[in-house]
Amino acid sequence: MDQHLHHVEEHFSGSDFIRDVVIGMSDGLTVPFALAAGLSGAVDTTTLILTAGSAEIAAGSIAMGLGGYLAGKTDAEHYESELAREKREVIELPESEEEEVSEIFREYGLEEEQIKSITETMKKNPEKWVDFMMRFELGLEKPEPTRARNSAITIAVSYIVGGLIPLFPYFILKHPATALMVSVVVTLIALMIFGYVKGRFTGTSPFKSAVQTTITGGLAAAVAFGLARILT
């Protein structure tokens, strides 16, 4: 049992970081790649592709990083405000809170007598009662204090790393068409590897994940390329 519980906990503690890397890199590998591909069909030099690509990576990493920061802060505030409310309700509306606990256990087939015995015990320890309501009524876990900041940095850096991969060929090659070909090959390989690793960490089939991730990036790039062709 301990091993099992330990396994579950490990799974959860690592998953915030993995989740943030996946969020940042999924978009970082895809959108700058698609944008650069799109512009390759529309311009004659790589300068403008590099300008647009770099501007996109800067904008995307800031927007997504700050987005992650604000989401983390909002989660923390939401937790605190719900905690304050439960603490208040346990004191001001104990009957109604007792009924809420009872509802939860009734759903799982416990007898009224057993439920009564549980609620009596909880009433003796209001702090644990509040903890119980937070986790089992509202499904909220206390967020780590460094979560918002770590999330912002992880997402932003992952976006930048992901975005520089498809853009790299445009730095070293002169002709957009040649750079595009190299970028397509390099990025599709990167998407496959990323999808495979993502699958391993998230528990999906790595091969399926590799295929899905590659198709997403390829499709986005193809549509962006087509649209840029039509518009110029």
Add this chain to the structure above:
Amino acid sequence: MDQHLHHVEEHFSGSDFIRDVVIGMSDGLTVPFALAAGLSGAVDTTTLILTAGSAEIAAGSIAMGLGGYLAGKTDAEHYESELAREKREVIELPESEEEEVSEIFREYGLEEEQIKSITETMKKNPEKWVDFMMRFELGLEKPEPTRARNSAITIAVSYIVGGLIPLFPYFILKHPATALMVSVVVTLIALMIFGYVKGRFTGTSPFKSAVQTTITGGLAAAVAFGLARILT
């Protein structure tokens, strides 16, 4: 109590849609805006800004929409695989599962006698026992079957709507500098309104949310603008 529970449920059922709109529109309003602003400092006509901006919106909406779809599918698969595992464990390792239930209740101060009575009841109804483990040990809720598809559409459409707002001035005005000024004004107003509404729905202070969202978009655009200036 019913009103309270009802309130909680309402909060959760609406929140998937709201969350997806926020995901799509946060980036949609910010990244194309910042990219167009960045390019305004680097090119002489709006044609290329429109091409790059449209390619970005296409790429971003596809990447984020498919990302949302895959995340939804992964959640559903994760739920199913954990469900299968719990069903297996309840049959194959009942003692270990019983101990896991006991652990949960021990944390909240219940007596061994009460816990024993609870686990005995659960063992009589293995289906409810599995439901209990899914929700209270693993913290997983059964995802709605249409979740992945709805999520993809909501995110993609929100991204497109958000992205067209900052790009619109470049469609109707000829000079990038003039279009940029109009785009900045229009988009900052849109970010403020979006941030305000987002705050109302997510339970943060609407004014604080409006300020945070506007700063995020403005900062991303300013950095993209500066970087594009340096690079050209």
